[in-house]
């Protein structure tokens with residue numbers, strides 16, 4: 001008996017030791033994997049240190065009461081736009097949602113290292129944005145929405161699916177989402193060079209890296225993204241929150257419009273919708289602010305303010321400036337009217353723009369903020385104006401000065417030619433992509 005029990009006991013021992021060794025190895029592997037991820041996250045964070053921080057004084061103020069946002073129109077990404085143009089599915093994506101992936105909370109937590117403080121890349125009024133690395137090593141931005149109480153599960157999914165289908169090189173791409181329990185998260189492509197607000201108003205030293213040409217590239221890219229929302233989708237999408245912090249930049253200074261949380265859909269049969277006023281103080285079109293009447297020309301107004309900001313390097317509202325200069329739009333119009341256009345250019349731009357180019361862009365700004373909504377150009381026309389060099393600016397500028405020697409907010413209406421024919425418009429459209 002004793003003899004036969006001997007080998008069986010030692011076999012059990014060997015098996016036990018083997019199990020212990022394998023378990024120890026697995027634990028070691030797991031620890032190594034977690035440390036490796038942490039190092040990569042920290043390295044990535046460190047490498048983005050070149051993006052300037054925006055000074056605290058320049059924070060923008062939301063026009064609406066954040067508490068009321070909880071009720072209905074909450075900060076949840078997007079509305080049900082259907083594609084006009086190409087919206088093919090990308091191969092390998094989850095067929096369940098058609099365009100991207102539905103991530104589990106576990107995947108998102110793993111990607112952001114448990115929503116680590118060190119991975120925070122931005123904080124808006126209604127969300128915290130984290131940098132994350134997915135299991136396939138792709139880098140993403142995870143937007144963790146804070147106010148989602150009023151948002152039903154189904155509605156959330158429908159809306160997210162709609163924006164998920166939108167693909168354009170100048171619109172930030174939604175790669176998926178996470179909806180578990182009350183938690184709502186959006187997973188975007190990571191745009192690696194900060195946002196325009198940081199580059200315009202952050203501490204960049206005595207010379208801005210944003211040359212005139214780069215600024216124009218950013219303006220044109222933004223205009224193309226907006227033109228696609230307004231003219232390439234049915235129903236069209238009105239963004240409603242165009243501002244510099246929502247223009248993300250990549251290392252080649254390509255602009256990507258982001259943050260569709262306030263966007264509204266507008267069917268082709270409707271000239272406008274009446275809605276609660278949302279947006280950011282300083283960028284909101286006056287007619288929308290006063291009556292709630294919204295259409296895509298409200299975005300055009302905001303784009304005009306953004307263009308002024310790009311030219312001047314000044315924030316739309318800046319209380320640290322003298323009284324006549326606090327409101328960018330008013331100051332801008334006064335400067336043009338008194339023939340001081342050259343002084344409008346951001347002093348941090350080392351090589352001033354060619355006068356012809358400057359005048360062209362100034363006029364586009366003024367057209368965009370026309371108090372008469374229907375006189376504002378469409379985004380497609382703005383692209384044309386920004387890209388065309390033979391712009392007949394002289395007579396236009398003269399008419400601004402004659403019409404508005406001491407401009408008020410209400411009466412600047414400048415004639416700037418549209419692209420001549422419908423055909424020209426169609427041709428331009430194909431170039432937005």
Ligand SMILES: Nc1ncnc2c1ncn2[C@@H]1O[C@H](COP(=O)(O)OP(=O)(O)OP(=O)(O)O)[C@@H](O)[C@H]1O
Pocket residue numbers: 121122123124125126127128129141143172188189190191192194195241245246248258259
């Ligand atoms: N896809 C992304 N890639 C890289 N950074 C991003 C991305 N999305 C957002 N961010 C960063 O996170 C910041 C916060 O984004 P978010 O859209 O929540 O807020 P905001 O636009 O600054 O403010 P608010 O939402 O209150 O208008 C952005 O300004 C940007 O710097």
